[in-house]
Amino acid sequence: MPEDIAPASEAVVICTRNRPDVLRETLRSVASQSGAAERPVLVVDGSDREEAERTARVVQDWSDEEAPVHYHRYSGAPAATRQRNAGVALLPDSVEIVHFIDDDATLRAGYFDALRAALEHHPHLLGVGGIITASGGTSPRPSVHWGHRLFLLRVDRPSRVLSSGQTTPAWPIGTEDLQPAEWLSTCASSYRARVFDTHRFDPAVEGPSPRLEDLDFSARVAEDGPLAVVPGARCVHRVSSRNRRGTAATARERLVRRYWFVRKNMDHPLNRLAFWWSALGQLAALVVSSHPDRNAALWGYLQGVWQVWTRAHSLLYEESTGA
Structure with a gap:
């Protein structure tokens, strides 16, 4: 169990497995955000024994800094879904906004501020997400041609779920206004804590990426209320090679x-x-x-x-x- 997490209005949950060095860079990014001292971070670790010891030391290094980072060793069978559910359950009741980021993400300045402001100014929203780019800074906007449209693979609209179950990622469309979304990636998404009174990530989903558990979760939440993407919230997904399928x-x-x-x-x-x-x-x-x-x-x-x-x-x- 982590040490007592001080009451706060928002918190960050990061699930990790066998990526201590990658996690260190992510925590550096999180700690650089404004208001970091008032935003506790909970690392839920599903690592193997030796890697768990290294991961715990990485978190301990940060616990001595301004950013309050807490460590929890997940005792069950490792799975991002189960680890996220466990992380949410460990947060204090004062938390109103739960931020999820991947352990291999680098946040741009103002990331949490932009997501929090969107939820504060739009009380009807249940969740918000950011724009995710690759390490090389490439745009998430995919090319779309007639074959994609014909076979229901892609459309030229961001954050959509097609009738085939295919999805499009979030990308900027020339405005900083909120963009309606039909699903959100847990690499960069935040939800009102009350969402978890009704919904949980499906614990049957396990194994390395791709899992699609974020699509499943956010689509279910979207049935209860709207989701949106905040173009001003940006992050880079560094895509660690560890825990990836061939x-x-x-x-x-x-x-x-x-x-x-x-x-x-x-x-x-x-x-x-x-x-x-x-x-x-x-x-x-x-x-x-x-x-x-x-x-x-x-x-x-x-x-x-x-x-x-x-x-x-x-x-x-x-x-x-x-x-």
């Missing part, structure tokens, strides 16, 4: 979990048909791709099709327990 496994899991999301949250015959239509489009794109990892991605994708079709995956043959 190309084939990524292609397989992304397809399986997309179907799991559709079945759980959009379970209508037309949505299932839209999912398979988009899957056909993705398959065609892989077949004609010239990417050097194309064969591995194609093999993993075909494995995913088989698992979806036969329900040979834990998320598909067991009922999810998330609320």
Whole structure:
């Protein structure tokens, strides 16, 4: 258990596993934010034994600084969903806003201020998120052509959930105004604490990225009230190579979990048909791709099709327990 966390109106929850050096850089970014001394940070660690000792030392280094960083060693089977749920449960009752960031994210100046201001000025919002860029500063806005639209893979609108279960990321659209969102990434998102009276991250979701647990959680919250993206809140996702699947496994899991999301949250015959239509489009794109990892991605994708079709995956043959 972490030491007592002092009462505060907002808090940060960071889940980590076997990434002490990566976490150190993230904590440096969090501590540099204005108001850091009044914003407690809870690190929920699912690391293996030796890495957990290193992670605890990283947090201890910060506990002597102005930023109040607390450490909690998660005792259950590691999973980002379970660790986030545990982190929320450990926060003091005074917390009104819960900020989630990944352990490999670097926040730009004013990140928390922008998200907090949006929630304070727009009381109808249940959650807000920021704009996430890659380490090289590349824009999150994907290219969209007729094939993407035809196969329900992408649209030229940010933060959308398509009928196929496919999504578009958040990106700036030439204005600093709030942007309505249908889902939020936990790499950079914040929710009112009262949301967790009703919703939890689905503990059935486990394993390294991609998991899509943030899509599942935020889409369920969006059924109760609106979400938005705050363009003034920016962060860089450094994408640590640790706890990542290989190309084939990524292609397989992304397809399986997309179907799991559709079945759980959009379970209508037309949505299932839209999912398979988009899957056909993705398959065609892989077949004609010239990417050097194309064969591995194609093999993993075909494995995913088989698992979806036969329900040979834990998320598909067991009922999810998330609320």
